[in-house]
Amino acid sequence: MDPANTPLGKMLLDEITPVVMVLSTPLVEEASLKNHLSFVQMLSPFCSFNNIDVPVRTASDQPYRLQKFKLRLFSASDIRQPNLEVAKERLKHFISQAGDKDDMFSDPPQISNLLASSESEIQPSWFQFFNKELVRTVSFSEHEAFDHPVACLLVVSSKDEQPINRFIDLFNTDKLPSLLNDGAMDPKILKHYLLVHDNQDGSPEKAAKILTEMKSTFGSNECQLLCINSSHDGPVERQDNPWAPYESDVSPSQCVGCFLNIDDSNEIKDLMQDLSSKHVIPYMEQKIRFLNQQVSATRKGFRNQIKNLWWRKGKEDAVDSPDGPMYTFSSIESQIRVLGDYAFMLRDYELALSNYRLISTDYKLDKAWKRYAGVQEMMGLTFFMLDQSRKEAEYCMENAFNTYLKIGSLSQQNATRCGLWWVEMLKTRDQYKEAAVVYFRLCSEEPLHSAVFLEQASYCYLLSKPPMLRKFGFHLVLSGDRYKKCDQIKHAIRTYRTSVSVFEGIMWGHIKDNVHFRIGQWYGILGMDDLAVKHMLEVLACSHQPKTTQELFLRDFLQIVQKTGKTFEVLKLQLPQVNISSLKVVFEDHRTYASPAAATVRESLWQSLEEDIIPPLSNIRTNWLDLQSNSKKYKESNVCVAGEAVKVDIEFKNPLQIPISISGVSLICELSAGSDDASSSTVELQNDDDFKNLITNRDMSSDNVSFTLSEVDVLLGGAETTVVQLTVTPKVEGVLQITGVRWKLSSSVVGFHNFESNHMKKKNAKGRRKSKYSRSDNLKFIVIMSLPKLEGFIHSVPEKLYAGDLQRLVLELRNQSEFAVKNLKMKVSHPRFLNIGNQKNLNSEFPACLERKTSSDPSCVGDSSSSLSQNVFLFPEDTLIQEGTPLLWPVWLWAAIPGDINLYITVYYEMADISSGMRFRTLRMHYNLQVVPSLDLSFQISPSPSRLHEFLVRMDVVNKTSSESFQVHQLSSVGHQWEISLLQPVHTIFPSQSLMAGQSLSCFFMLKSSRKSLTSKDKISTLSPVLGSDVGLGPEDSNQPLFDVSSSPLADFHHYERLHQEMSPQGDPNAVDFVLISRLLTSGDSETPHLFSHHACHCSTSNASPISWQVDGPQTLYHDLSASLCEINFRMIIYNSSDAVASVHVKTFDSVNTGGHLSEGTSSPSGNQSGWHWHDASVEKDIKVTSDVIGARVRKSLSLESVTPFVWSGTSSTSIQIQPMSKTEIPLQICVFSAGIYDLSNYVLQWNLLSSEGPESLEGTRQSSGTCQGYPYYLSVLQSS
Amino acid sequence: MATTACFIIVSRNDIPIYEAEVGSATKREDAAQLHQFILHAALDIVQDLAWTTSAMFLKAIDRFNDLVVSVYVTAGHTRLMLLHDSRNDDGIKSFFQEVHELYIKILLNPLYLPGSRITSSQFDTKVRALARKYL
Known part of the structure; x- marks a missing residue:
């Protein structure tokens, strides 16, 4: 590849060209300004030639032809080192402008697109311009000869007075650039005299006269006449305006070059071509040959080299200033440099290189570091243009770059230029990775420039083969941070947005959070809140960040949201997290629950309990067709009743360590009222968009009256998990669909969660329908007409009680609806603990009602025993519960054994109104009791040796409680064949009357079998209603009545206790049951006395021998x-x-x-x-x-x-x-x-x-x-x- | 002398499975994310270098200002990466080798799913002890 055609080659051919200094009078400028152009600007477009075809002969004798050539025109006032601050300001302004053009709303580019596109498409176009500007900030340095003017163009208008004198004045004034004045370059340069005539001012005759005068004064070759503004008939319209680049400086209404017609431009073109080919190039050739001779004479050859070395050594103790020693234009060093630069400009690279090599050692020895670096830089470029020895080229560039950096901040700009050229060189050779490194090294204290360089570096990483995407992203982020430092927020966002495509989906939490948070923050600064919120949402659930960062994220997020003043609706708000697998729906169809605890009990448990009392399923399978059509509707969906709440338990988890407050947690539901066809009315939510539509529709429409939702406010502490219970209460018949949950975070952001969109395992109370139906079916309910519903509870159920405690409790059943219910049945899971009493018990006094009456009521006993036999208690036939008249029914609670007891009670009832959708319902109640040990009772029976049917009974009672005292009241033997009596009076065996905590007591009784006839029919009678004998153990003086153990409920409990304690299937006829009744000694407490009964059953009287x-x-x-x-x-x-x-x-x-x-x-x-x-x-x-x-x-x-x-x-x-x-x-x-x-x-x-x-x-x-x-x-x- | 050192284990799927700041320098606020950025970017270099050598220890492969990234690639292409500002090649090599052993012990745990995050506190303590010893 021809180096001249590479970007760097083109740049060099543009930038390193002979400079022509233009000195013009004010009248000349005035004439050109008619076209809204300065004189230099007017000439500039015609200074580059693509096909000049000039023969050149430099040091060698072989001539070659130049095709491309360019002159750079500068007015004399511009030939000086540009002001750094001004340049910076200009660049900053330029970058801001470029930033404003960016489209902030477009989607960030995808990484695959980036990889597919070429370099020019990816990079913003202003990078090139920026680089060029940076390069130009160091032009006209005295240590480089290629910026020194080669020729001088003196321009005088024909209107000027005494034009000849003006020409002389122009060059002689002190206004000449310092380069010429302070001896850095030879002031004797090529001069060309130009007379400008404005055709609008009159005919060119006067000008022609002046020209002849000029020619006689300055020589005919050096003088020329230029006529401009020849257009007489208004502005000239051009297809391709050569001055188009300057248009931006003027207002659009004014036409640039409006008075210059085609003749004028041709004339300018000819002038410039003539200037370059006939004057500048020959002058340079001549100078090269002259200088070459000089150099050869003084420096070439062995002798000269030795001399030079010796001479340099002598100067070693020279002052080590950063610029090195001062070299005037007449010094041999300067001449060699000029020779090299001229040769470079005339493309004799071999000659240039040899001279650069020569001078670089000199500068190095002189420690003129800046000049040394400049020469090294040029050597690198010359190597590049020669397209040989890439390594050496790079080495030279690096050397130059490092040397510039070494000098200090003054040469920073030079370093920058050198680096940019170096980068271009590397890019040309596809060494993008190395180029990126150089870009990175270019970063200086100037953050704005660093930002641009870093961004360019990132693109280098992207373009390298293979693409280094992570580096790309990293450098974009670095660049963005620097842009932000310079308040170039738009650029910062642009870089960060591009980096998002790289960092998307990676698991590096800090990186992801940082990128999204910064973008969000910056969008917030720009006031683009929607985008800000969108990015902020990504970082909210940052559980891996430290607490302070979490606080910062949340605070900034809320600030942005509050600034907008509206509530955002976010579909997938991650704060708090919704644990979908915890979703639990509790609804009541024919099964109703008295308490939430009852709803959590396994369905199978209830089913086994209700087995006996629920009538068989109503739809009897007549044939399979019938079955299909009939039961489908109710089978597929769950059924709930209008006016009764469907409860949904869902778990919210706060992933952060800081507390967050969520309010207004409620369900999103849809109720299509009055529809019988369940399937058609259900909206199938295909995607999230539909869901969102649904939400918004729901908010707007006012048909919320068809159901009511509960709202819950929760404050979630750090890393806390809370289960929230939400309810929806449908009010009309139809199909209810629960679709999601919504909540409000910190009262500003509304989050939604769609139940359908995620995998969800519904843990329903209804266990048998599990995976058979889709999730949407599980959250779909058919709402049926409102039904009576019983509410039931047992008053004051103790949570903790002592074993043996016998209490009378009251079961209350209420009916809130206007319809009555009937046919009540009830079943208890543990009849040993809970026994249903008799209506008569309700009003009688406790425990007096248990006391032995003079005549026992056989009917009562018989009634209870009949109901006991089937374990189902049937309320009297005429029981009807209506609104406002609760049913109260006594139940007996007896704590049989210590431990945790779960009591399940189910009440079955039927609707009095047959036409309703359900025939019956059940009410399920659940109570948990904790029973702690109280008295430990044991009996030992030994037969009396001397008497038949007489036994000695030893009773051991131990009080196992820690604080309570008991008073033993009575011991009863159960069964009419046994008689028990005291061996000694009570006060002798039991003087203190009370059994303190931990105390034990033993006493002896005599037991006598009163069985007279020993026929086999007596065996049956052992199970018959028990009639026992009692021994009062209370204080002798008080005549406290004894309790009747043979009547309900003691007898009932005894019955179950017997069943429970039974060891052999047949009852042992010789066994005896004892019941010990005691009271709790409460100190001065006037509450209802606690009665305890302890049952010891099947105490065998038989000896070892029968x-x-x-x-x-x-x-x-x-x-x-x-x-x-x-x-x-x-x-x-x-x-x-x-x-x-x-x-x-x-x-x-x-x-x-x-x-x-x-x-x-x-x-x-x-x-x-x-x-x-x-x-x-x-x-x-x-x-x-x-x-x-x-x-x-x-x-x-x-x-x-x-x-x-x-x-x-x-x-x-x-x-x-x-x-x-x-x-x-x-x-x-x-x-x-x-x-x-x-x-x-x-x-x-x-x-x-x-x-x-x-x-x-x-x-x-x-x-x-x-x-x-x-x-x-x-x-x-x-x-x- | 306060040193900065950030140690990270990257699984073969480029997911960090263990992170520890083991330097003695006081923590700057944005240090954690900067370290992650540097180490993440260095993966690009590791990707190229890992296949050019048979050695597991790749020495210092990347640098950012005065921070150097040293990498050790295990046979399973799990990368142990250390970002440090001290120059102690031998120490770093020993550190990597010992951590590699610890990592293998973690892998031997049948309950550990390769490629998942290492949450063992014992591993953490041991790594930090090694860092104190070698770095």
Whole structure:
């Protein structure tokens, strides 16, 4: 590629060209100003030649031809270093103008589009101009010769007085540029004399006369005449105005160059061509040849080089000023530089390069850094134009750039120019990445320029192969920040907006937030609030940012919103976050809930509870066709009732650490009234736009009267999650669709959330319809005519109570509607805890109503037991609940066991009005009780050894509470076959009357079985209404009545308790149930007394053996033993308490033996009873001793002696069979030979159960056979007097 | 001497999975976002360089003013990037190697989904301890 055709080449051919200084008189300017142009401006368009075709011969002998050439014309006053501040101001103004042209509203470019388009399309066009301007700020520096004027054009008007003198004056004045005056360049430059004649001022004869005069004075070649303003007939219209670039300086009404006709422009063109080809170029050729000779003479050759080096060394201690030593035009260094620059301008790059090389070492040795850098820069450019040694070119540019920077801030502009050329060089070679780095290095203290450079750098990254998008974005952002610093907000927004396309969708939170926040902020400054809000919304949910940043974001956002003064409606407001998966809808069709807690209970639980009381589904499947058409409508949608609220629970989460306030949270609903066809009236929301339309429509239309919405205000703390309950209450029949939720953030921004647009799992109370229907169906309700609805609650249900607490509570059922309900049924999940009482209980006093009445009411008992059997309580047939007359019904609460108890109660009712949409409804109630332990009750029963059907009962009561005291009131045994009595008076066993916390108490009772007949029919009667016996344990002096445990509700609770505690499927007929009733001792508290009942069921009375017996006979006997031996008869009553036939074998033997002997003895006949023992004298003495000692002595004597002093007479071995639950009697007889006390315990009972079912079935439960040792039975035989 | 150092682990999908400011310099307000910008932009360079060498430690690959970006690329193309202003190549290399080991331990956790954010506080403490030791 020809370097001259590259952008940089073109730029160099434009910028590094010979300068012609124009000196003109005011009258000349006046003439040209008629065309609204200065004289220089008038000539300038004709100064560049594309096809000049001039032969050039420089240092070498080979001539070459120049095709393109350009002169730069400057008036003398402009030939000086431009003022930096003015230049900056101009650039700033220019950039602001460019910014204003930008379109702020268009969408930011997409990254794919950017990549596809070429460089010129992407970059703003003013970059080129900006760069050019920057380059020009350093023109006419004294260290560079290419800006030094080559020729001087002296222009005098024909109207001037004494034109010849004017010519001389023009050059001699002190107004000449400082470059010529201070010796930086040779003041003897080529002069060309031009006489300007304005044709409007008259004929050119006078001018011609002056010209001849000039020619005689200055030489004929140097003088020329130019006639302008030849157009006589008005302004000239041109197709392509050569002065078009200058038009912007004047007002549009004035036509630039209006008096210059085609002859004038041709004349100017000829003049300029003549000037360049015949004067400037030959002059430069000549000068090059002259200088080249000079340089060759002084510097070329080995000798000169040595000399030069030696000479330079001597100057080493020269002052090290930033500009280096001063070089005048006559110095050899300046001449070499001029030679190089002239050669460069005439495109003899080889010559230029060799001279630049020569001079650069000199400058380096002289430490003339600025000049050195300038030469290095030119060397780089020359390398570039020669299109060889790219590395060296770059090296030179870098060297120049660094050197300029090293000098300090004064050369910053030079560095900038050098850098720009360097960048262009790199760009030409497609080294965009390196170019971007250079741009980055160009950034200086001047933030505006840095901003532009950074932006250009970013585009370099975009254009590099492969594109470096992240760098692109980063540099855009850097640039934007700098633009912002210079108040170029529009530029800042432009860069940031472009960067958004890069940073879209990345996960780097800080970057994303920063970009959007800044854009939002800046749009806010510009007052473009819609856009500002749009970008601000992106950063609101910035949970990863520190708290202060979150506060800043939110504050700025709200400020912008408040500034606009209107409420924004934002579809996807992220503050707060809506947790859609938490969406929960509670609605009431035939199922109604008394409390929110009841609604949260699993549907299956309710269903199992309601199984018995709900009638089967009304639509009986006649055939499949019927089924399809009939039930479809109600099956697909949920049903709700007009006037009853549908509740929606939804979770809001605050992602920030700072509290936010949201207000007016409400549902967005749609109710198409009166429509029967559900499907057609439903708006299918396809996308968010539709949703938005719906919202706006809803707001405008006034048909909100068809339903009412609840509004909730929430203050969400940092990172808090709150569940909000929203309700919608439809008022008319139709189809209700819940579409979304809306809220207001900080009372200025309205957020919406569409339920449909997201994946949502609806957790409905209606469990069986889950994934079968779409979400919209789940939020769609068919509203039916308003129905009566019962509201029910139980008054003052305690949350915490002690185990055993018995309370009477009142259930209240209210009906708010005008229609009555009937056929009430009720079911309780735990009848053990909650029992439905009798209407009569309602007004009677508690606990007095529980007290034993003189005559029990059998009807009441019977009623309750019948309802108990099916677990469903039927309210009386005539119960009708109407508006304003609540139904009160007593219920009994008894805390059976400690723990957390969930009570579920369901009430079924039917509409009195048959025509309504639903036949029945159910009311579901849920209560949670916490029951803590109170008294721990345990019983131990041991049969009395001496008496049949008598037992010793030991009751252990432990108070397990931590603070409460109880007063034990009464102990009752349940069942009419048992009688319980105290062993000791109350005050002896229980002196303090109260059981303190942690205290335990043991006391003994006697229990007697009053069962007389032991027939099998009695077994049935154990389940019959209980009639027990009670023992009052209260203070003796107070005659507090005893409570009746055999009537409702104690009996009912006892019934369930029995069922619960039952271990074996069959009731043990020998088991006994106890009820302990106690009171809570409240200190001075006058509230209703707490009554506690503790039930211990199935306390078994049976021993290890099913056989019990009793020996009946005289205890003390007087007998004249001297007369005869004493024969005493006993009865042994044996009772079989098992339910199998028992075979009992009674054996008596006269000696006390060990077990082994005993077993032998089973087969020994009675005849073995030999060797009677006479036990006489000792007994008589012993009688006076206390009974204790006697026992001990007797036992002792027995153990010592192996033969008893009495003998069993009669049968020594008896076998009998005893029927279950029956007793039998066998006679026994002993013979006593002397007075004394005898222990009749030397007998055994061997029993064996003869099971009807076989031995296996009994094995696990109880022994099938065993042996019992006889009880001690003491018989005193005394000598009768 | 107060040093600036920002350590970040970037998953193969260019998502930062761990970030820590480990320098001793007092935090400037916009430092966090500037560091993110620099490191994010440096990914462009890593993208080019990672395939030119078999070494995991790529040394200093990018700079922004006086901040240098050093990168260590694991075999799974997870990039450990450190933005620092101190010149201590050996220390940085050791730091990277040890953090790589820690990262592998995280990967071995069956409950950790590769490419997801590292939330282990133990990892965080250890990385910070390593930073104090080497940087």
